[in-house]
Every structure is written in C-alpha cells, then in structure tokens.
Amino acid sequence: xxxxxxxxxxxxxxxxxxxxxxxxxxxxxxxxWFGGALLALSVWTGLSAFWSIxxxxxxxxxxxxxxxxxxFVSALGLLRFGGKAAVTAGIALGATALAGYxxxxxxxxxxxxxxxWAVPSAPIGYANALAALSVLGAIASVSLAAAAGTARTRxxxxxxxxxxxxxxxxxxxxxxxxAAGVAAAMALVLWVRPLLPRYRGAALAACVLLAxxxxxxxxxxxxxxxxxxxxxxxxKDFESHVAIGSGAGTYAAYWSRHPERAYFVPFHAHSVxxxxxxxxxxxxxGLLLVMLALPLSSIASRDPIRLGAACGFLAFVLHxxxxxxxxxPVVTTAxxxxxxxxxxxxxxxxxxxxxxxxx
Numbered sequence: 375x376x377x378x379x380x381x382x383x384x385x386x387x388x389x390x391x392x393x394x395x396x397x398x399x400x401x402x403x404x405x406x407w408f409g410g411a412l413l414a415l416s417v418w419t420g421l422s423a424f425w426s427i428x429x430x431x432x433x434x435x436x437x438x439x440x441x442x443x444x445x446f447v448s449a450l451g452l453l454r455f456g457g458k459a460a461v462t463a464g465i466a467l468g469a470t471a472l473a474g475y476x477x478x479x480x481x482x483x484x485x486x487x488x489x490x491w492a493v494p495s496a497p498i499g500y501a502n503a504l505a506a507l508s509v510l511g512a513i514a515s516v517s518l519a520a521a522a523g524t525a526r527t528r529x530x531x532x533x534x535x536x537x538x539x540x541x542x543x544x545x546x547x548x549x550x551x552x553a554a555g556v557a558a559a560m561a562l563v564l565w566v567r568p569l570l571p572r573y574r575g576a577a578l579a580a581c582v583l584l585a586x587x588x589x590x591x592x593x594x595x596x597x598x599x600x601x602x603x604x605x606x607x608x609x610k611d612f613e614s615h616v617a618i619g620s621g622a623g624t625y626a627a628y629w630s631r632h633p634e635r636a637y638f639v640p641f642h643a644h645s646v647x648x649x650x651x652x653x654x655x656x657x658x659x660g661l662l663l664v665m666l667a668l669p670l671s672s673i674a675s676r677d678p679i680r681l682g683a684a685c686g687f688l689a690f691v692l693h694x695x696x697x698x699x700x701x702x703p704v705v706t707t708a709x710x711x712x713x714x715x716x717x718x719x720x721x722x723x724x725x726x727x728x729x730x731x732x733x
Contacts, residue, residue, distance in 0.1 A: 379437070381703065385444035390451075404668060404717040405450055411665035412443055418658050419622040426621020427628065435622035435653075438703065445707045449714035458679050458715045459521065462514045465686075465708050469511020470534045472497060472704070473541040476504055480544065493545050503702040505547035506693050509554045510686045510708045512538040517682020553693040557685040564681055600636035601644050601696065607634055608643035611652035619655035628652070642698035649698075666691050669716040683715035 416439035423432035453461050480494035495501040512535055519531035542550055611620055611628045620628055626641045633639075643649035651659040669687050690699060690709035699705045 382437075382441045382444045385441065385448040401450065402717065402719040405714070405719070408665060408668045408713060408717045409443075409446060409450075411661055411668065412439075412446060415654075415658065415661040415665060416440065416443055418654060418661060422619060422621045422654055422658075425618060426624055428621060428624045431623030431627065432621045438701075441703055442706060442710060445703075446710045446714060449711045450718050453714050453718040458683070458718075459518065461711050461715055462518055462679050462683065465711055466511050466514040466518060466531065466534055469507050469514070469708065470537050473504070473508045473511065474537045477537065477541055477544070494541065495545075498702065498704060500702065501545040502547045502550060502697050503699060503705050505542050505545040505550035506553070506690065506697070506699050506702075507705050507708055508538045508541045508545075509550050509557070509689055509693075510705070510712065512542070512554065513557055513682050513686040513689065514712070517678050517686075520678035520682070549693055549696050553689040556692060557689040560688055561681060561685045564676070564684065600638055600640070603634040603636045604629075604640050604642075604644045605648055607632055608645065608648040608652040612648070612655070615652070615655055617655045617657070619651070619653045619658055622653050622658075624653055625649050642701050644697050646694040646698070646700040649700075669713040680715060683712040687712045687716065 416436065419432065419439050420436040423429045423436070426432040449461060452464070476494045476496050476498075479496040493501040495504055498504045498507070515531050515534040515538065519528045522528040522531060542554065607629055608625065610632060611625070614620070625643050629640060643652065646662070647659060650662050654661075670684060670691070687709055690705070690712070694700050699709075
C-alpha cells in the first residue's frame with residue numbers, strides 16, 4: 375500500500391506525457407463514460423468515509439481507486455500515442471515477465487505462497503492473482519499473434535505461452551482456468567457471430583450466464599474453500615446497510631464483529647460484487663456494474679486485438695466475482711488497459727502529419 379502514491383504519480387506522469395505529445399481532444403464518448411463511472415465510484419468510495427465503520431480503511435480504498443483512475447487515463451494516452459497493439463503488447467510482455475520471474479523463483483524454492491507451499495505466487499504474493507494476470511497475458515499474446523502480419527511475428531507472440539501457460543497450471547487456480555476457457559468460448563462465439571445474425575444476442579447472453587455458473591461452481595470445489603462463509607458475511611453486511619453500505623474497505627472489520635467458521639480469516643470477501651455491495655451499498659455496486667458493462671458493450675468488430683481485449687476483460691469480470699482481483703492493483707490495472715482498447719476507439723496511434731496541397 376505504501377507504493378500506491380508512487381505508482382499513481384507514475385501513471386499520472388505517463389498520462390500527462392502522452393497527452394502533451396498527442397493532444398487531449400477527440401476522446402471517444404465510451405471512454406468518457408467509462409472514466410466517468412470509475413471517477414464516480416472513486417468519489418462514492420471517498421464519501422463513504424463519513425459513515426464508515428473504519429474510516430482509515432475507506433481512505434486507503436480511495437487511494438487505490440486513485441491509482442486505478444490514473445492507470446486508465448495513462449492507458450488512454452498510450453492508446454492514442456502508440457495504438458491498440460502497443461497497449462496489448464505491454465500487457466502480454468508485462469504478464470510474461472512477472473510469470474517468468476515467478477517460475478524461476480518457484481524452481482529455486484522461493485516465492486511460494488503462504489496459503490499453499492506447493493504453488494508459485496511471487497512477486498504478487500497470491501497464486502490466484504498470478505494466474506489471473508497470466509490468463510490476461512495469454513489472451514493478449516494470442517490476439518497479437520492472430521493480428522500479426524508474418525509467421526515469424528506470430529510465432530514470437532505465441533512463444534510467450536511457454537511461460538504463461540505453465541504458470542497458470544502450476545498455480546492450480548481452477549477459477550482462472552475456467553475463466554480462460556470461458557474467454558476462449560466467448561471468442562469463438564464472437565468470431566462466428568456473423569453466421570448467427572438472428573440468434574447472436576441469445577448466444578452471447580447464454581455464454582455469459584453459463585460462464586458465471588461455471589466460475590461460481592468452481593468456488594464450491596476443493597477442500598478448505600471458505601468462500602461460502604466469506605460471501606455469507608458479505609451478504610449479511612449488505613442486508614444491514616443496503617443503501618450506502620458500511621463504508622469502503624470495511625469488510626475485514628465487519629468480519630471481526632460477525633465471524634463465521636473458516637480456515638483463513640479474510641481481508642476481502644473474494645467477490646468484488648458482494649464486497650462492493652456490502653461496503654458501498656446499491657449505489658456503489660450499481661456504479662461498478664455500469665463501469666464493467668461499458669467495455670463489453672462496445673464489442674463491434676472481429677478485429678483480433680479488440681476481440682482479445684474483450685475476452686480478456688470478460689475473464690477478469692468473471693474471475694473477480696469469485697476472488698479479490700479488484701484489490702490486487704497489478705491485475706486490475708491490466709484489465710483497465712484492456713478496457714481502454716475497447717472504449718478508446720480504434721487507437722490507430724498518432725495522427726499522420728497533414729499533407730499540404732501541391733502547387
């Protein structure tokens with residue numbers, strides 16, 4: 375948490391530099407709506423400190439939301455300056471670098487999670503979050519390979535899977551694996567969508583519903599899975615503060631007052647939707663759902679990079695429903711960069727110089 379102000383300042387500087395170089399006009403309406411929803415959620419998070427049962431925790435949540443806002447604006451800047459391929463490549467390469475570090479650390483006998491010694495987690499510290507980030511990186515890599523112009527470039531992007539896929543498997547994250555499978559199924563549905571003009575809406579809705587059911591079912595599998603208890607307490611918290619919640623970042627405090635039997639004492643509800651409902655009420659969860667729906671609603675082409683961004687963002691939206699991805703900045707930042715590809719327009723990069731007419 376102590377590094378959040380520095381990260382926020384870094385993203386803000388990156389955003390300022392990109393917009394100074396490429397101008398600030400012409401931001402698409404969908405990007406403005408998405409940024410506005412994220413800003414509104416951040417403001418509501420800050421306001422919740424006035425009625426929070428733990429105001430210091432609420433201010434920490436506001437600090438993290440400021441980081442997310444700066445990250446999204448910087449993503450828009452990079453999109454305008456470098457294009458959608460550059461943003462997607464950054465996600466693929468960044469995720470591969472972290473996954474590679476984790477594999478090396480794991481092989482050396484270090485970097486193992488405190489929750490399960492048999493899975494890698496460094497440098498993030500949580501195996502499921504590492505798996506989620508690796509899924510986003512893998513999807514980005516495949517989309518870049520699909521858009522590549524030469525076989526050599528295509529092979530180079532696909533070679534990243536040699537690092538990302540073993541990382542996903544070694545983490546034993548069932549939720550991340552199911553999210554990846556659902557994203558692949560969604561990509562197939564979107565790709566063949568022109569062949570199903572009359573039923574594509576129903577097909578997409580069925581795919582999303584099936585995806586949610588599969589991801590939720592995964593949370594019930596395995597021994598020592600405490601998510602049901604975590605979700606039950608979040609639901610009780612929501613029932614006690616339906617309109618405005620108990621305050622951002624207060625789930626751990628509410629748990630300490632209303633504990634249930636669980637192997638691990640949680641800091642988070644392991645579901646961004648239930649935790650947001652509990653902490654920020656219907657207003658907060660409404661803002662969150664509107665924000666997350668905007669990128670998915672902008673899927674309009676069969677462009678491989680935009681399709682990959684949509685499926686990657688969908689994987690994040692689903693996995694965040696059964697884990698605390700939203701509270702892991704590196705994962706959420708990667709998802710926000712994918713969202714920028716969807717809401718930021720074509721992202722063709724810097725405009726070409728104006729040609730003067732010949733005399």
